[in-house]
Amino acid sequence: MTIRSGDALPSGPFELGHRSLQAGLREWVRDQTGHPVGYLEQLYTFADRGRTGENIDGRTISISYLGLVREQPAPGAGRPEWHGWYEYFPWEDHRKGRPDILADIANRLQDWADTEPARHEYRQRRIDFAFGLHGAAWNEDLALQRYELMYEAGLVTEAGYPSERGFGRSMFADHRRILATGIARLRAKIKYRPVVFELMPEKFTLLQLQRTVEALAGLTLHKPNFRRLIDQQELIEETGETTAETGGRPAKLFRYRHAILEERALSGSKFPLSRN
Amino acid sequence: MTIRSGDALPSGPFELGHRSLQAGLREWVRDQTGHPVGYLEQLYTFADRGRTGENIDGRTISISYLGLVREQPAPGAGRPEWHGWYEYFPWEDHRKGRPDILADIANRLQDWADTEPARHEYRQRRIDFAFGLHGAAWNEDLALQRYELMYEAGLVTEAGYPSERGFGRSMFADHRRILATGIARLRAKIKYRPVVFELMPEKFTLLQLQRTVEALAGLTLHKPNFRRLIDQQELIEETGETTAETGGRPAKLFRYRHAILEERALSGSKFPLSRN
DNA sequence: AGCCATAATACTCACTTTGAGTATAAAAGG
DNA sequence: CCTTTTATACTCAAAGTGAGTATTATGGCT
Structure with a gap:
């Protein structure tokens, strides 16, 4: 569930008026999308210098959450924008077999691994493991590792570059990385916790x-x-x-x-x- | 691995000089304890109002990490302080069978559940599930849920009350809760990731x-x-x-x-x- | 020298859980 | 009434687990 026509995730500043982070977050999401969030779980906190390219002085701390929302006939005045996440990560959808785009990605990653002989073996192993190449099996839980590898190799762009420049649709700032984190967490979680029912x-x-x-x-x-x-x-x-x-x-x-x-x-x- | 004779976990302020949170953290821990941290993983970020009792205005954001350190002959000048975590959570050690202290805890929790008829059933279920009572089996992964229940019921104290007032040894501010979070995370993690070897x-x-x-x-x-x-x-x-x-x-x-x-x-x- | 306590290591075996199928049932549409 | 489509019910071998028993090396005692 996005804002800005799919370019960004719901987000907002931490204000002192809120009892807790979670309470504040529920409020923004409702305001920004018109939908109440059900399940909510903290994902990761970023506070690294120059993380977004916007706020170079490194004072920004971003605390990301995974939220699950039932896709219902909009109850409030909101106009939520639903986007399938495979629009942003086309290589993650294996429901119709291994996507063709993975062949391109694998080639580009291979080039990247080959350019630096010193780290070649290490990169090769990471690539093979994350993308299920050379004998390794595809593991759906590794969505974040895959995104990070592609980011390191320059195959995905953040912050609104035209989408032709990389694979999949990009998002504002590092929102796409946060989304990848959420996908990875959710894919791992549904295996041992009954969270799917939050979506049914x-x-x-x-x-x-x-x-x-x-x-x-x-x-x-x-x-x-x-x-x-x-x-x-x-x-x-x-x-x-x-x-x-x-x-x-x-x-x-x-x-x-x-x-x-x-x-x-x-x-x-x-x-x-x-x-x- | 503690500081202040076991009363607190290593911790420090976020400074702009550091490349990243992790880098800063590694530095404090080495300074405070003399030991280098190996494995490091983000745990949870707290930013709730009046969380510690010290900083009531709610501006404090605490980002907690789980770190694993090999217990070696102190390599640097440091004097690390090792404490077994069951000193703080005696009810969590079932290596010699179910600890006797759990009977007391169960009684006190039962009293707490009985005091409020409206929430009785809900509390009862949480207690039975977390502590393995009335047919449920003990589940070692629920260390945090157990601590939170005991905290709600007033059975554990934070921030340096004399330890006679509650079960187990207490720690500075909310450090014991953070430790409980770390224990729970680690217990879950060793089942599917080979992190134990960081300690061997x-x-x-x-x-x-x-x-x-x-x-x-x-x-x-x-x-x-x-x-x-x-x-x-x-x-x-x-x-x-x-x-x-x-x-x-x-x-x-x-x-x-x-x-x-x-x-x-x-x-x-x-x-x-x-x-x- | 020989026995015994203590660990370490090696097997066994029934029982459950999985992977991968096949078979049957109940609708809608021509 | 036949075909297509989806739902639901079984089957069966292979792999994985829980719970034990058996055997092999040591050091220390008598």
Whole structure:
């Protein structure tokens, strides 16, 4: 959810009037977009000198957050601007197979690695690992590493250069890097916390849920196994209703079981415990 | 690793002279403790009003970091002060079974939940979940949630009250909360990233490695299965040497395989992928 | 010299969890 | 009534885990 026609993320100054950072943030977002934020989580704080190119004296401290907002018929007076994030990161969408653009990117990165013999091996390993080349598998969680590599290699531009100059659409200042941070965090998080439901309507079908997860992960999932996974977790329950709007056999509608307590640990210890 | 005899964490002001936050931080820590920090990761940024009780106008922004330091014979002029973190959080150490202190804590929390009928059920669920009561299992990752609950219920004190007033040793300002945040983060992290090795000497035995993980997690692990796990990951290799210093049959010494690239993903996708 | 406590290391085995499919059911549209 | 489309239900082998038992080296005691 953007402002300025997709050129920037909602943002604002920290003011003393607010109880807390989070409270202030919720207020700006509502003002700037007309939508209330649900889930909110701190991402990263930047305070490095000359970070944006605007504020060279280095006094700016930016505290970024990941927020999840349900895409609903605008409740307030706002006019939110929704943009799919693959507009900014076309190489991250693997739902229709490996995007062609990755071949170009890999070539340009290869050139960059080759230009400096001293760091060649190190760069090569980072590239192969992040982009799933030379035997490594694609890992959707590495969105930030990929962006940072491309940034180092000069393949992406920030701060409103014409988009022809690099891959994907750019954003104001370092907003695109912040977005990459958020994507990486969210992709990692949906694997062990039920945050997807923050993005779902009250009632939904299993395929809608799967499509949402796929959109976030940029991958296609195996339907039967996805379903098995979901009902092992016991996070959802049938409403009893069905919908025929999906075409084909009518699908059961489900709802999220809030009773389960937001903070529930799904992972389990993952350590080889001893009993004692 | 503390300063002020265990009353505070290393900390300092952000100065413009530093290239970055991290660079500044490394400098303070070295100055204050005489030890260089290895791994460093941002934890959380606090900017809430009246957070410490010192700086009531709310202008203070604190950016906290998790750092890992090898416990070595002090290389510089410093005199680092090592304190086991269970001094501050005695209820977090389950290596010798469930600590007795948890019974007291549970009682006090129960009283707190009972005092307010309106929020009773919500509090009850949080308590049971965080402390592994009424059927829930103990989850070592919830160290921060536990501290926050105890803080809300008034069972822990900050900012130098005599330690008799609460459970565990307290620290300056909100340093103990920051420590709880770090513990929680580290406990979660060692499960999917090989950060433990930042704390190990160059050469170590498998049991030493296990004891380190156990100290961090506050749990005892199943020896044969821990070993199996470790060599599945292929993170370490034999040095060829053995040591008899451990008592009993001499143990092989191992070293961490740095070649494996720090950022390596161990988890694997964890999604039910479809091939295409 | 021989035994025993202590670790280290090596196997075993049932049980669960996954990856990858196939099979059947219920609609809409021609 | 047949075909297309989506939903839902099973199956089965392979891999991974939890929980143990068995064997091998040491140093220290008697």
